[in-house]
Amino acid sequence: MSQEPPVIQSLLLYCRPGFEKECATEIQDQTQKLEVSGFSKANPNAGYVLFTPYETGDMPLLMKQLRFADLCFARQMVAVLPLLSKLSVEDRISPVLEAASALSRQFFDTWLETADTNDAKELSVFLRKFQGPLARAMAEAGMVSAKPGAPRLHLFFLNSTTVYAGLSRPGNASPWPMGIVRLKFPRSAPSRSTLKLEEAFLFFLGDEPKILQPGMKAVDLGAAPGGWTWQLVKRSIRVIAVDNGPMDKELMDSGIVEHLRVDGFRYLPPRPVDWLVCDMVDQPSRIAALVVRWMAGGHCRHAMFNLKLPMKKRHEEIKRCRAIIEEALDNAGVPFRLSFKQLYHDREEVTGYLARL
Ligand SMILES: C[S@@+](CC[C@H](N)C(=O)[O-])C[C@H]1O[C@@H](n2cnc3c(N)ncnc32)[C@H](O)[C@@H]1O
The missing domain is CATH 3.40.50.150 (Vaccinia Virus protein VP39)
Known part of the structure; x- marks a missing residue:
């Protein structure tokens, strides 16, 4: 018997570690304004918050009406599928592609991300290695679009075998991977400010x-x-x-x-x-x-x-x-x-x- 494809279930909000409570309170406030109730998972210093509406049917409304610009404490906003865990180290690509195809037919970009914490940063070597093979597999499967309006695929890794797969739309999300803009300090500037x-x-x-x-x-x-x-x-x-x-x-x-x-x-x-x-x-x-x-x-x-x-x-x-x-x-x-x-x-x-x- 074939399994039903997974459906978008939650909003994943990246935030500055230490500000999970603020990010969670804020998303509750904003979703209440849209008459959507749900619960937030916010572990201290995790660097992200997961908001799940009680009714999964409310997700399309949230994705359409919730404005990233209205969230002060969220660095990024991604609509995600249920957590993919226990990925086989032999083949992480197949389940990730399967999840991606439940999100959209094609993507303009694919970002491999983590929370902005020291623990998560240790995954960066793995992510760099995974990037190339995944990009090739996506291209071979015809999942890459050149249209800038197409959604972006986010793979937010909690560890090397556990990942949230989700999407964001340009214009209603941060334009930078992990919601972080990397700026070089100009040497002639008088302060880091x-x-x-x-x-x-x-x-x-x-x-x-x-x-x-x-x-x-x-x-x-x-x-x-x-x-x-x-x-x-x-x-x-x-x-x-x-x-x-x-x-x-x-x-x-x-x-x-x-x-x-x-x-x-x-x-x-x-x-x-x-x-x-x-x-x-x-x-x-x-x-x-x-x-x-x-x-x-x-x-x-x-x-x-x-x-x-x-x-x-x-x-x-x-x-x-x-x-x-x-x-x-x-x-x-x-x-x-x-x-x-x-x-x-x-x-x-x-x-x-x-x-x-
Ligand atoms: C965070 S620092 C500003 C740094 C500056 N933006 C930079 O990029 O170099 C805050 C500054 O506000 C100034 N300040 C605080 N209260 C002030 C006031 N009432 N009037 C004028 N300056 C004030 C302080 O003297 C201090 O230099």
């Missing part, structure tokens, strides 16, 4: 580079020593850098940075600027209120800001900040777009992007 803003630009503006143009004007609050300012200067954007601390000399030599030693919570520019960026370490709700003041007052069109999270209730804190911003801008009649993401280069913090529409 520079990578946070570079990733934020890539993540939030990926397909809208026109929002960052030479000749634009920006204010950087909490700018010293200048990692974020460096990203703006690199794009030939003029910067007012606000901080009591010293700015990197080479950056000041660019001639397009003005350094003001004033309080970032009080400063407002004499004329509106294109960008506000803010990396001051303070209470998230204070930063949220600051961003509102700038946006509602018409002082900037775009804002990229970092919220340093408290030890506990981190998901609640983001919800609170989102509510502060949304309520105030709605009341002020300002049309806007707001997103939060815990980026790869964010630690105990998340990045927000707010744009006036």
